[in-house]
Amino acid sequence: MRIWFHHHARAFRQARSFILGQPLRHGVSILFLGMLIALALSTGFFWQKINHWVQHTLPEPTLTLFMTDQANETQMHALWDSLAANPQIRAFEYISPDQALDSLRHSPDLAPALKVLNRNPLPGAFVLHLRDPSPSRFNQLEQEFSHREGVAQIRSDRLWAERLETVSTLAESILGFCALLFAILSFLFIAHQAHQQALRQQEMRSLLNLLGAPPSYQRRPFAYYGALLGASAGLLAWAGIYWALTLITPLIHAFGALFQITLDLPPLDLRDGGMLILLSTLGGIFASLLGQGNSRAT
Amino acid sequence: MMEFKEIFKRYPEHPNLFENFSLSLGAGEWLNLVGPPGSGKSTLLRMMSGLEKPTSGTLTFHGQDLYRLRASARSRLRQRMGLIFPDPVFLEGHSLLDNVALPLEIQGLPQAECLTRAQNALQRVGLGNQSSLRARQLSQNARQRLMVARAISGYPVLLLVDDFYHGWPQEQRQSLENLLGSFHQGGVTVVVASLPGGNLLSPKARTLTLSTPAPHRIEIDT
Numbered sequence: 051m052r053i054w055f056h057h058h059a060r061a062f063r064q065a066r067s068f069i070l071g072q073p074l075r076h077g078v079s080i081l082f083l084g085m086l087i088a089l090a091l092s093t094g095f096f097w098q099k100i101n102h103w104v105q106h107t108l109p110e111p112t113l114t115l116f117m118t119d120q121a122n123e124t125q126m127h128a129l130w131d132s133l134a135a136n137p138q139i140r141a142f143e144y145i146s147p148d149q150a151l152d153s154l155r156h157s158p159d160l161a162p163a164l165k166v167l168n169r170n171p172l173p174g175a176f177v178l179h180l181r182d183p184s185p186s187r188f189n190q191l192e193q194e195f196s197h198r199e200g201v202a203q204i205r206s207d208r209l210w211a212e213r214l215e216t217v218s219t220l221a222e223s224i225l226g227f228c229a230l231l232f233a234i235l236s237f238l239f240i241a242h243q244a245h246q247q248a249l250r251q252q253e254m255r256s257l258l259n260l261l262g263a264p265p266s267y268q269r270r271p272f273a274y275y276g277a278l279l280g281a282s283a284g285l286l287a288w289a290g291i292y293w294a295l296t297l298i299t300p301l302i303h304a305f306g307a308l309f310q311i312t313l314d315l316p317p318l319d320l321r322d323g324g325m326l327i328l329l330s331t332l333g334g335i336f337a338s339l340l341g342q343g344n345s346r347a348t
Numbered sequence: 349m350m351e352f353k354e355i356f357k358r359y360p361e362h363p364n365l366f367e368n369f370s371l372s373l374g375a376g377e378w379l380n381l382v383g384p385p386g387s388g389k390s391t392l393l394r395m396m397s398g399l400e401k402p403t404s405g406t407l408t409f410h411g412q413d414l415y416r417l418r419a420s421a422r423s424r425l426r427q428r429m430g431l432i433f434p435d436p437v438f439l440e441g442h443s444l445l446d447n448v449a450l451p452l453e454i455q456g457l458p459q460a461e462c463l464t465r466a467q468n469a470l471q472r473v474g475l476g477n478q479s480s481l482r483a484r485q486l487s488q489n490a491r492q493r494l495m496v497a498r499a500i501s502g503y504p505v506l507l508l509v510d511d512f513y514h515g516w517p518q519e520q521r522q523s524l525e526n527l528l529g530s531f532h533q534g535g536v537t538v539v540v541a542s543l544p545g546g547n548l549l550s551p552k553a554r555t556l557t558l559s560t561p562a563p564h565r566i567e568i569d570t
Contacts, residue, residue, distance in 0.1 A: 053456045060453070257437045259399070261451040261498075262427035264420040 057267065058274075065274035068247050080279060083239055084286030087330055090232030091287060092294075097225040099315055101218060107309045111207030111214065113178040113188060115195055118202040121174070125200035132198075133176060138191065140181040147172045173202060185212045236330075237337045240279050244272050244341030272342040273335045280334020284327040292317045349375040349506070349537055350396060355405035357391060365391060366402070371556070373539070375505075378532050380549040381541040383558030389541035390433075392558075393508045396539065397431055398422045409506075427455050430499030430507040436491050438483035444470060445479040448498045455502060469501035470494075472527060474520070489516065496524065500531065507531060511542035511549075 069076045117126070126144075133142050150172040154160050180187050188208040196204055248255070251271075258268050295317045306313030318326065350373040357366040365388045373379060381389045394400035395407060398414050407414045409425055417425070438447045448466035453459070470476045473493040478486075486494060499507065507528065516524070529550075532538045542549050549555070 053458065056453070056459060057456075253437055254439075257439075258454070259423075260397075260426075260431055260433075260437070261454055262423045262425075262429075263454045264423040266420065267454060 058270065061267075061270035062274045064271040065278055068251075068271070068275050069278060076279075079239070079243055080282045080286060083236055083279060083283035084290060086232050086236040086239065087283050087326075088287035088290045088294075090229045090236065091326065092291060093225045093229040093232070095291075095318075096315075097222060097229075101222075103306075103311075103313055104214075104218070107311060108214070109210075110179060111183050111188070111211040113180065113191055113207070114205045115176040115178070115198075115201050116203045116205065117174045117176075117200050119173065121200035121202075125198075126174075129176065129195075129198060129200060133178065136191075138181055138187055139178050141179040143177050145175050145177060147174050150175065183211050184215055233333075236283070237333055240276050240334050240337035241341030243279060244276055244338035247275060248272065248342040269339060269342065272338045276334035276336070276338020276341075277331050278334070279338070280330040280332070281327055283334070284330030287330070288318060288323045288326055349373055349377075349410060351406075351408045352395075353406045353408075355395070355407065356403045357388070357395070357400075358403045362386075362388075369405070373537060376532070376535045376537055378538045378550050378553035379540070380546075380553050380555040381539060381558065382544050382546070382549065382555055383541075384543065384560055387558035387560045389558060390510055393431075393433070393510055393539065393541055396506075397429055397508055398426050427451065427502060428505050430502065430504035432496055432499045432507065432509040434510055436495040438491070438494065440484040441482060443480050443482060444475055444486075444494055444497075447483050447494060448501050451498060451502050465501050465503075466497075469497040472500065473497045474523065489520070492516075493520070493524075496527070500527070504531075504536060506537045507539070509538065509540045511540055511546045 115129070130144070133139055147170045151164065151170050154172075155164055178191065180191070185208050188206050188211055192204050192206050192208070195201055255268055295315055299315060302313050302315050352369055352371040355366050355369040357369075359365060381392060383389050391400060395402055396409075398409075401415050406416075412421075412425070414422060414425065439450065445463060445466050448469050449459075449462040452462040452465055457465070467476065467479060470479050473496050475490065475493055475497060478490075483491070483494065509528065528538055528540075532550075538550075540546070540549055
């Protein structure tokens with residue numbers, strides 16, 4: 051076991067010497083890599099937040115069931131109960147004809163016209179808020195409630211929901227593609243660095259080969275090299291994101307205030323930051339092993 | 349111990365370097381490989397050490413087909429060989445002791461034993477009192493002796509020597525001859541590749557003469 055540790059300690063020292071041997075080159079590389087990782091992470095991370103904000107700032111698509119004039123109490127209660135029991139409905143509210151008329155009376159354009167009416171022509175309506183406001187859910191619920199007794203007409207924001215979903219999918223695809231691209235670039239960058247390092251160490255590797263060092267022994271310093279690059283870049287990315295959030299948080303709060311909502315963009319916590327460093331370290335190891343493998347001494 | 353069976357080795361510039369070459373090498377044997385430059389002596393040594401794959405044919409070492417083994421298993425077999433080749437390569441910034449201890453460390457020996465064995469090996473080639481020097485500080489002659497120390501430090505069962513000792517002082521050459529002789533007497537198989545008239549060739553040993561142009565006319569003189 052001590053020998054195993056000794057071998058790993060030697061490989062680690064060798065990897066460290068690769069980096070310290072060319073401090074400027076590796077400093078710039080780690081900075082670049084950190085930016086790539088930060089960009090990959092930010093696109094994914096911000097997408098989740100922006101999607102959440104969009105849902106809270108833009109009007110939510112709803113489904114409205116307009117009741118007939120003849121709808122009686124029994125029909126209303128039956129409908130109420132089935133809406134309450136439906137798992138696809140997050141919330142619903144009933145707007146009575148009087149409430150609807152009251153809200154119209156507050157409108158300066160319509161108020162004079164309403165004064166001449168001798169009776170309230172507006173129907174009562176249930177406004178449904180869906181748990182999953184996707185177009186298919188709208189279709190499904192429309193069909194489900196269109197034949198219910200007492201329901202005269204259904205007005206659906208399906209088109210609005212479709213637009214929202216399309217924009218959301220498009221943005222998700224673009225940001226996902228960017229995140230993937232940045233992640234692949236980071237991986238390839240480490241692989242290239244390891245390849246260059248392996249070419250520089252060609253003589254050393256020939257020597258190790260001559261002395262009977264197994265391939266695993268020869269690969270090990272490169273695994274540590276990739277791990278060091280990945281971990282340093284991951285740490286830098288974490289710090290970079292933290293710094294960027296410190297700068298933009300006041301702007302985000304001001305933006306949220308325009309819509310009377312609280313927008314928050316918390317920095318990565320210890321768990322997420324640890325996960326970032328772990329993943330970038332593992333990615334660095336794999337990339338480095340891949341890169342050095344292409345320049346193996348014969 | 350080692351057997352070449354119907355070995356072919358072709359290079360673009362030497363399309364028939366070895367053709368249907370067979371040879372059997374017994375344990376504890378001393379084999380002289382004699383031939384002019386370009387006759388394939390070094391290639392033969394490299395094939396024996398598992399560093400140069402033949403174009404076709406089988407080469408067995410202790411009953412194992414050297415080139416059908418996985419790279420890691422072949423490396424482990426190479427740990428049992430001592431290679432003394434021209435143009436020595438070292439860890440230039442490291443001490444002589446570190447350089448000689450490196451193959452032992454690769455073998456997984458405890459560090460204290462590595463250092464003891466490395467110091468003994470340096471002693472045997474006359475570099476015992478310079479063990480803390482860096483490899484880059486050595487003269488050409490001392491570098492060659494350092495390579496010998498590195499090759500013998502792991503108590504090899506097979507010593508492959510590419511003779512480059514023509515320019516050595518008589519005293520050191522004699523010392524190396526004695527060293528190789530003592531290993532051979534201890535049961536180690538020794539293969540010495542040399543130009544005709546090389547100093548390290550043993551007059552009592554089997555001699556394999558390689559000639560150019562290829563394909564070789566191989567003469568075995570016992």
